[in-house]
Amino acid sequence: MFLNQHxxxxxxxxxKEDSKEILNGLFISEKETVATDGxxxxxxxxxxxxxxxxxxxxxxxxxxxxxxxxxxSCVLPSKSLKDIRKAxxxxxxxxxxxxxxLDASFSNKNGTAKLVANSLDNVQVFQPKKIGGDYPKYENLxxxxxxxxxxxxxxxxxxxxxxxxxxxLAKMGGKGGxxxxxxxxxxxxxxxPAYMEVKTEEGQEVRALVMPVRARA
Numbered sequence: 579m580f581l582n583q584h585x586x587x588x589x590x591x592x593x594k595e596d597s598k599e600i601l602n603g604l605f606i607s608e609k610e611t612v613a614t615d616g617x618x619x620x621x622x623x624x625x626x627x628x629x630x631x632x633x634x635x636x637x638x639x640x641x642x643x644x645x646x647x648x649x650x651s652c653v654l655p656s657k658s659l660k661d662i663r664k665a666x667x668x669x670x671x672x673x674x675x676x677x678x679x680l681d682a683s684f685s686n687k688n689g690t691a692k693l694v695a696n697s698l699d700n701v702q703v704f705q706p707k708k709i710g711g712d713y714p715k716y717e718n719l720x721x722x723x724x725x726x727x728x729x730x731x732x733x734x735x736x737x738x739x740x741x742x743x744x745x746x747l748a749k750m751g752g753k754g755g756x757x758x759x760x761x762x763x764x765x766x767x768x769x770x771p772a773y774m775e776v777k778t779e780e781g782q783e784v785r786a787l788v789m790p791v792r793a794r795a
Contacts (some may be wrong), residue, residue, distance in 0.1 A: 579608055579624060579628060579634075579648075579649050579679075579680050580624065580625045580631050580674075580677040580678065580679055580680065581606070581611065581624060581625070581643060581668055581677060581678045581680060581693075582624050582625050582676065582677045582678070583663065583666055583668060583676075585604075585606075585611040585622050585624060585625075586604070586611075586614075586655045586659050586660075586662070586663040586666075586678075587661075588604065588611055588613045588620040588621075588622050589603075589604050589613050589656040589659055590613070590620075590792050591613040591614055591615060591618050591619060591620040592604060592614070593614070593615035593616065594615070596759040598615070598616070599709060599711065600628075600653060600709055600711040600712070600713055600714075601614060601616065601714075602655060602656055602657075603653040603654050603655045603656055603659075603707065603709045604653065604654055604656060604659055605651065605652075605653050605689055605713045605716075606649065606651060606652055606654060606680070607624075607649065608648050608649050608651075608690075609624060609650040610622060610623050610624055611622065611624065612713070612716055612762070613656070614714070614716065619716060619719070621716070621720075623640060625677055629646070631674050631677065631721060632644060632645075632646055635675075635696070636675075636696060636698065637678055638694075638696070638701055641694070641701060641703050642679065642684070642692060642694050642703060643681055643683050643684065644679075645681075645682065645683045646778040647682040648680040648682060648684065648687045649680060649684045649685060649783070650685075650687065651713075652684075652685065652691060652708045653708060653711070653713055654691055654706045654709065655706055655707070656673050658704070658706035658707075658715065659706065659779055660677065660767055661724060662693055662695070662704050662706070663701050665678075665695035665704070666678055666695055667695060667696070667697035670697055670698075672698075675697060675698070678693050678694065678695055679693070679694040679696065680692070680693055680694075681693075681694065689705055689707060689708055690705040690706060690707050690708060691705065691708060692704070692705050693705075695708045719776070726788065731763070731765070731766075731768060732768070733763060733768050733772070733790050734768075734791050734792070735748040735772065735788060735789075735790050735791060736778065736788075736791050739788055740772075740788050742758060743774065743786055743788050744774075746786075747759045747774055747776040747784060747786060748776070750776055750778050750782075750784050751776040751777065751778065751779075758776070759774055759775070759776050760774065760775040760776070761773075761774050761776075762774070767781070768790060770790075771787040771788055771789045771790065772787070772788045772790070773785070773786075773787055774787075774788070
């Protein structure tokens with residue numbers, strides 16, 4: 579199976595507390611990767627077209643095996659994956675090489691996983707140790723389609739603008755405000771802007787608006 583930079587970038591949401599070892603890593607299954615620290619969670623689907631990618635990934639029998647074997651879910655340390663992320667040849671002219679190959683046939687049998695970064699000129703093989711224990715049942719926290727339909731209203735924003743505004747407000751909130759940003763969304767009219775508030779350490783009130791965008795079909 580394969581992992582790309584988006585899967586590994588999600589480790590920013592993993593816990594950094596030693597007391598939560600299982601949350602210090604990235605949960606990896608055939609379907610998706612998950613990272614959480616108990617306050618935030620990021621779930622990223624694994625790359626599509628797995629069969630096509632498997633058939634086109636260059637083989638190197640003495641280093642790793644190219645198989646269609648399904649991966650048994652596991653958790654790998656974020657610290658290890660942060661370094662491995664740097665090895666992905668993102669500028670490779672071959673799209674399939676812009677991914678890490680995870681050798682499931684090896685990983686399923688051992689206490690370590692085998693991840694491969696192949697730029698053709700250089701093959702790097704990594705074997706991070708798995709983190710033992712049961713990962714939380716994160717699926718239970720996700721809203722179902724029915725729940726989304728009945729209890730949620732979908733708003734669509736420009737991610738860059740929304741992110742930049744939130745970062746700006748969080749910095750203004752400072753340590754005293756614990757970077758808390760209050761966000762208000764209109765109850766019915768999804769064409770109205772999101773209204774946000776924060777108070778600086780000096781007691782100044784800061785207010786902001788971000789307009790939604792029209793969702794693509």
